[in-house]
Each structure stands twice: as structure tokens, then as C-alpha cells.
């Protein structure tokens with residue numbers, strides 16, 4: 203199978219960085235996401251256009267005149283083109299046959315056009331149109347099996363029509379790109395849009411490149427990329443320019459209203475500025491086209507930059523604030539489709555500050571994954587005899603903050619402090635057992651704290667607290683060291699749902715005043731011996747060390763309940779690395795290297811030894827089955843995988859077993875999730891960081 207699309211990195215939601223491979227031999231690639239810029243005569247005549255788009259890689263052409271060798275192979279030989287035809291399919295077939303030599307070259311891909319003469323058609327008629335299109339497209343695809351094609355998809359506002367296309371797409375390997383021509387035309391149909399994208403990602407090859415075209419303005423680019431769109435066709439801007447609109451990203455302004463040009467492009471610096479006061483003219487429209495395309499391109503560059511190196515989700519949220527439909531779309535995706543999106547979203551991000559803007563951030567998929575994973579995988583330490591609830595701090599990890607250091611001065615004076623379970627209550631993440639304070643996103647989220655909690659934040663924290671407390675003996679007392687009213691409201695919601703006694707410390711001025719801390723000390727003193735825990739002390743006293751407790755819980759968080767205790771059962775020792783970016787973990791009795799705790803993500807990268815200690819071979823989770831007994835190279839590719847568990851998530855760690863499932867061949871960091879593996883036959887799956895030699 204020839205390569206076409208290669209995934210480079212999965213990002214939050216359906217967003218991804220990748221490349222279209224046009225020729226491996228000549229290393230010819232187009233990086234995605236990218237803007238698909240139309241080439242029209244009106245633009246070709248402008249030197250400024252050619253100058254500005256000199257570095258641009260991908261263009262859309264619709265006129266036969268551009269199919270000439272002199273254009274494609276000489277003038278623009280380093281560019282890539284998608285060609286489509288604006289007329290009938292019959293005419294397109296003719297053009298294809300006449301220019302087959304051109305289309306066999308590696309810098310042009312052709313798109314089978316789906317044009318309809320009239321805009322208003324009823325559902326039955328639309329269905330017939332699609333069937334007719336598919337019949338004709340099938341013939342073309344069969345006639346040219348060695349040519350890569352883009353298939354046009356129109357749904358006429360009926361997402362259920364996608365299923366008409368699915369059999370053809372799944373049966374023809376030379377369909378490499380899908381052009382979603384009218385899916386995003388009516389953004390208020392966000393439910394339909396989400397439904398359609400999910401269907402595409404769950405039922406079709408995930409290595410298909412997706413184009414969004416139609417009535418798309420730059421404001422929607424971030425959410426489109428978040429939805430997994432690889433190429434955005436900006437042709438609609440030509441139409442808007444002709445209608446005298448000036449795009450500022452936030453708004454489309456009629457040019458007559460524009461007094462201050464908020465842009466510094468060729469057009470805005472030059473002729474457009476001069477023409478602002480004059481009447482409509484062709485020249486003015488040409489300048490508008492130029493500005494609109496340049497600003498779209500600049501915006502796309504920003505998106506690409508943020509997708510690569512920043513917290514892209516925050517950018518998507520910010521860009522949604524002035525559009526109700528985008529906010530709703532994001533909400534539907536977060537809340538109703540978490541089950542799908544969790545397998546697309548990397549478990550961790552490195553070295554980023556994650557800004558929470560309020561309600562739009564609460565259910566980010568990485569936050570929700572954190573909550574569900576924690577609630578599902580967290581197990582109480584059996585020796586716990588007291589629970590202490592504390593507020594969060596701005597500084598992360600919490601225990602390095604001034605306030606938490608003061609709390610610890612009190613709590614850790616008790617020699618039996620490892621028997622206390624500290625839980626930090628915070629918005630919007632919820633409730634975090636102290637042992638998990640170093641993991642992503644707990645180690646890097648940021649939210650403006652004013653003390654006012656809204657209902658949603660209160661519910662998130664209360665529900666999570668209830669789930670965690672319910673895992674404990676009902677006789678274990680709970681001490682709350684809280685000041686703000688919001689925390690009170692949370693606890694008021696918790697009280698009717700748990701049986702444990704809940705006490706509040708007396709707070710004088712603030713939580714760290716000597717009177718407040720005294721009150722904390724007294725309550726601990728009074729309640730710490732109310733119950734005798736099931737296990738007073740683990741036999742191995744190391745379990746009581748703070749880092750030891752953390753490692754056990756992080757392993758549980760990553761791989762599942764009770765793995766952590768298994769991992770540490772022979773005792774572990776930790777060593778700081780010289781650059782202080784990680785902690786090396788060794789087995790105490792044998793001094794074998796078991797893995798590494800990485801400070802930036804708060805995750806543990808298990809060594810093969812570590813993996814062999816914890817992995818239960820009858821438990822099919824976090825696992826890939828390799829077709830063979832030896833893996834070569836440092837990358838795991840899709841074709842070598844014969845089976846896989848359904849819980850794989852990008853950036854989590856996993857085990858690669860041999861065909862008989864008796865041996866761990868390698869430990870890997872996932873690049874993709876289970877759904878991608880299910881829906882692809884090629885591409886990189888995981889990075890191997892240790893393997894059997």
C-alpha cells in the first residue's frame with residue numbers, strides 16, 4: 203500500500219499534525235493542517251499575491267488553463283495542487299482523460315467534483331443526486347486505480363447521508379482525501395456537524411485527509427482543526443471579497459464601515475488604504491481579496507504554531523468566545539462525546555501552563571480523562587485512619603506552596619501522618635489525593651481564584667469527593683480546613699451522600715494564621731485515633747514515605763487499580779537524575795531499574811523489568827500484540843500489530859506482547875489511541891523506549 207497521509211502527532215480533541223506524502227523518493231510532503239489557497243486569474247495578475255504566497259505549499263485550481271505543463275511543472279514545480287472542475291462530472295472525465303499525463307505527476311491531486319446546478323433541493327432529490335454522483339465517481343476510481351483521488355462529499359444538511367458514501371470510500375483505496383463541501387455551511391447545525399465528524403472518525407480510515415470547504419470564514423479555522431480537519435479551503439473569501447467584506451478574524455466588516463485598518467499586509471499598507479474612501483471598484487475588490495487571503499494565511503500560521511507548541515485547546519476556547527455556535531459545538535463534543543474523544547486526546551502535555559477560562563474549560567477531554575481515571579483507578583491505602591481536606595494553591599505542585607508547607611508543618615508533626623489521607627479540593631479539576639499532585643494536568647493548570655464558585659464547579663468537586671470518600675471506611679473521620687464559602691457549599695453537597703463524620707477547623711483570619719493552624723492540629727489530635735485501620739502498617743515501612751506513596755498511586759492511575767502495590771512490593775529506592783527532570787526507581791532487594799518518574803508529565807515510564815513485575819498476562823489492557831517475537835527499530839508501525847486492547851490513549855505507556863501473549867517484547871509510549879489503530883492499516887503507532895534484544 204502506498205503511503206499518502208502520515209500522522210506525526212495527535213493533539214487534543216481530533217486535532218493532529220501530519221503530512222501528505224506525495225513522493226517518498228523525492229521527500230515531497232505537504233505538512234498539515236494547511237490552508238488550501240485558490241488560484242484564480244485575478245490573483246495571478248497580482249505580483250503581491252505571488253510574493254506573499256511564495257512559501258505556500260498547497261493551492262486549489264479549478265481552471266484547465268492551469269493544467270498546462272508550463273504552469274505546473276515549470277513555474278510552480280515545488281508547489282502542490284488540488285485540481286477540481288466547476289462544471290459537470292462528464293466534462294471532468296473528459297479533462298481527466300485528456301490530461302492523464304499531468305495527473306500522474308506527483309504535485310497534483312485531483313478531486314472528483316460534485317456540483318449541483320440549483321441550491322434548493324428537497325431530501326429525496328438530494329439523495330438521488332448523491333447516488334448518481336457515487337455511481338459516476340466509482341467508474342472514475344476504477345478506471346484510474348493508480349491515481350490518488352479526493353472524493354467530494356455533500357450532505358445537504360442531512361448527516362445521515364454520509365452512510366451512502368461509506369461503502370465506496372471503504373472499498374476504494376485510491377480515495378485519499380474527502381472534501382466536506384457543505385458540512386460547515388450552517389454552523390448553527392453544530393449537533394449535525396459533531397455527529398458527522400464522529401462517524402467519519404469511527405467508521406472510516408483515519409488516514410484519510412479531510413478538507414473543509416464551503417462557506418467557511420477564518421474565525422472557524424481553530425475549531426475545524428480541533429475537529430480533525432487537515433486542509434481548509436479558503437475559496438469562500440473570494441466570494442466575500444466580491445461582496446465587499448473585510449475580514450478581521452473576529453468580524454466580517456462591510457468595507458464601507460472600515461475606518462481603521464487593523465492589519466499591516468501589502469493591501470492594508472498600500473492601495474486598500476488609499477481606496478477606503480473611494481467607491482466600489484474592481485481594484486478595491488482585488489485589494490480586499492489580497493487582504494482577506496493574507497489574513498487567513500496568517501491566522502492559519504498562528505493555529506499551526508499553537509497546535510505544535512502551545513496548549514491548543516486554550517486557543518480553541520478563546521477563539522470560540524465570540525461565537526455562540528462554536529461554544530455549543532465544543533460543549534457537545536466535551537460532554538456528550540467524551541467516550542469517543544478520550545481515545546483521541548493525549549493523556550499528558552509537557553511543560554505547558556494550562557489556562558482555564560471558566561465553563562468552557564471545565565470538561566476539556568484531558569481534564570475529564572483525569573477525573574474519570576482517578577475516580578476509577580484510585581484505591582485507598584488500607585492503613586488510612588483520617589482524611590484531611592485542603593484547599594488548592596496557585597503554586598503547583600501544591601506541596602511547594604507557602605500555605606501547604608505550613609499545613610505540612612502541622613500534619614507531619616504527627617509520627618503517624620502517613621495514615622492520613624490528604625485530599626486537595628480545587629476547581630475545575632475536582633478532588634485530588636495528595637499522592638497525585640504531580641501528574642498532568644494537576645501540576646500545571648491555572649485558574650483565576652476569586653472565591654466565587656459557580657454551581658457547575660461546586661458539582662464537579664462535590665461529585666468527585668463523594669466518589670473518592672465512598673471508597674473509604676465510613677468510620678474514618680474527615681477534617682476540613684477551608685475558609686471560603688465555596689468550599690462550604692461543596693461540603694454541604696457531600697454531607698448527605700456519605701456517612702463519615704465531617705468536621706471543620708476553626709478559621710481565624712486565614713487558614714495559615716497560628717490560631718487556624720492550632721485548630722487543625724487539635725482536630726487531628728482528637729480524631730486521628732477514632733478507628734483502628736485494617737492494616738496498621740504495611741510490613742515494608744517504605745510504603746509510608748511520601749514519594750513511595752506517590753509512585754504507587756501514579757502506577758494505579760496509569761495502568762489500573764492495585765498495579766502500584768504490586769510494583770512496589772519488594773521495596774523501591776529512588777534516585778534523582780543529575781538534571782533533576784526525573785527520578786529513577788530501583789527495586790530495593792535487587793537494585794534492578796524499574797522505571798523513571800518524569801517530572802514534566804508526572805507519569806512513570808516503566809522499564810521492561812518494571813513492566814514485567816506489574817503486567818498480568820491475562821488482563822488485556824494497555825497492550826498491543828505484535829506479529830512476531832522480535833521488533834526492529836524504535837518505532838512501532840500499524841502493519842505489525844495483530845491485536846490491541848481498547849483502552850489505548852495517545853501519550854500513555856503500553857506493553858507490546860509477542861504473538862503468543864506470553865512475553866513483553868517492548869515498552870512503548872503511544873502516539874495514537876485504540877480508535878486510530880482500529881481504523882488504519884498504515885502509519886506509526888508508538889515509540890519504543892525499551893525492548894528485548
Ligand SMILES: [Zn+2]
Pocket residue numbers: 465466467468469470471493494496497
Ligand atoms: Zn490587510
